[in-house]
Amino acid sequence: MNPLIDPPTDDRFEVRPSAIPGAGLGVFARADLPAGAELEVIGVLVRRDSPADRCTHFADHHKFRVGADLLLIPVGVGGLVNHAADANLERVEYPGRVVLRTRRPVAAGEELVFRYSESARRRLGMA
16 A cells, blocks of 8 residues: 555544634544654655755645755645644654654543644744
8 A cells, every 4th residue: 555645544643624713624633642742744845946845835835844945745634733832742853754642631622733843834834
């Protein structure tokens, strides 16, 4: 199975309308999650400022920085996690991949949110 064509599903999460005004869709816990639970952000890695980066400019608001010169274009539910100052997730980077990890226990039904970086908040007009 190619994870880019058919991203793996994870029954711990569901997508539905966000409780955050104007946010569109959001990701919610379907089950209680302990602190330290991880949601991997599945996607395509491209070099920053490369032709692939420029050709995917339409996804700029969703890209995650990975290291100094890579960007991850999400294709799974991880790309739909919204911003909140009081986040219940934190962004964790491993070589070539990004996960969103719960900072505390999260109850079933709770929306999952993480704090966007300062540069992302500026780019999105949130800072």
